[in-house]
Amino acid sequence: MSGVEKSSREDKEHGAAIEVRDLHKSFGALEVLSGIDFSVAYGEVVCVIGPSGSGKSTLLRCVNLLEEPTSGTVWVAGDEVTDPDVDIDRVRRGIGMVFQSFNLFPHLTALENLTLPQRRVLGRDKAEAARIGRDRLARVGLTDKEAVYPAKLSGGQQQRVAIARALAMDPQLMLFDEPTSALDPELVGDVLAVMRSLADEGMTMLVVTHEMSFAREVADRVVFMDGGVIVEEGPPEQVIDSPTHARTRSFLARVLDPAAAGLGGPGEDGTDGARP
Amino acid sequence: MSTPKSAPTPTPKSAPKSKSMSRRQRTRVVRGVQYAVLLVVVLVVALAADWGEIRRAFFDVEVAKAQFPEIITTALVNTVLYTLLGFGFGLALGLLLALMRLSKVPPYRWLAVAYIEFFRGVPALLVFIALGFGVPLAFQVSLNQYVTVMLALGLVGAAYMAETIRAGILAVPKGQTEAARSLGMSQGRAMVSIVIPQALRIVLPPLTNELILLTKDSSLVYLLGLSLSQYELAKFGRDALNQNRSLTPILIAGLCYLVITLPLGHLVRRLEASTARAR
Ligand SMILES: Nc1ncnc2c1ncn2[C@@H]1O[C@H](COP(=O)(O)OP(=O)(O)O)[C@@H](O)[C@H]1O
């Protein structure tokens, strides 16, 4: 019996970067995730879309155990993160996470934000951490900002430093939770460009986003969530351009053309009416 | 607009005139009376007081000269030294207590709460007596004076600093810990490298206030039997008072405290202003 389990686990290790089985998560009486099954293959870019409060962040946070799942199983790169005996700090090293609110360390410069985790977590020496840190800052186009504190950077620059910080740990996969939602519109492009180049290099990425054009162009697969379940998933051209579910259509109508939805009140109402 | 009493003429021109006059004048009269009272008090004091006596008691130049340089080189230096010893020990213990207070293990929390409540509730004087006289008598050990001072000031200061630091730790946004953990840092590492440095920055103004309080509390050292070279400002001033029968040394000692506390107080206000700006 244990042999069967072991072999299935090895299959997962070779098959998927992230594997989620029957994941449930409740906060008190509120069930936020009601049985999620999905996986992300190595090198794949998966975008998660869905209305606010549908559980997208919670799903992402269950992958690196920032939230403890109520039940279900999550494997990341062959490690079962839901196993109580797993060394979660070791697993998290391999998972880069980018937050909506950047969460740079304000008491450290841009470069120190990159070097401190490398030195404390990976045990890299000062010179190597600085060399790798500068390389990652160059990747996100911020070489000249290495000595600057986060408070002196624009939102877009802060988010790019946050991406560089995650990259400096040489992660096997990256999680992005609405990385551009807190940015002024004119700063969104720089961050998306960095993410696009990461995807082009084959980084495994799970991205919660409302940027439909990014999802359409970069994602291998789009997952639409609503009410704690995956409503539909598939290639972007299918989910975004010809969704099969009414809930997906109504969500996309609101996200893709908020101006038209706002102006054409009756049309939006009609779409919403189809929602339940 | 105008009351019947104050408006004999109903024209709009004269009505506001009488009203504004009375208002402005009233303020001027009230202020004038205040100045007059002050002037009278000053005059009475100046005439009644025996200035020769006062100058001899408070501003005796010979006595003042005799206090230098020891009041600086010994007393002021010792006050600063005792304060820093107490502050250093108190800060370390306060940090430990704050972490215990936030621990997930309930007995740690209980211990920390009991400690904090106890040492905030008893007079610092009592702690000095306990450590200076109680411990040597009860345990037949004689603590080094500097250790006694460090413990006595630190034990009390720690209770206050623990609560301050705890508030600072709680004020660091949760996203900071989450970012640190997501990079693979352990709970303890995230606390030490990410949360505590930010928490201490947040509580720098109240901690500086605590340093001011400790500077003044260090005067309680005068209770302990000190050798001459261990005198701090209060003990030094008191000794000189006995020798000279003049308040002058006390006044100088007081000024020496102000030399420490006023700049620190100014620093606190600047720190508060700069944190307010940063928000
Ligand atoms: N720590 C928490 N405690 C209680 N409720 C939470 C917590 N985190 C999220 N929720 C709730 O879970 C639901 C889903 O949240 P979230 O995963 O953030 O949705 P999304 O990212 O799709 O907007 C929301 O109703 C939210 O209020």
Ligand SMILES: [Mg+2]
């Ligand atoms: Mg969210």
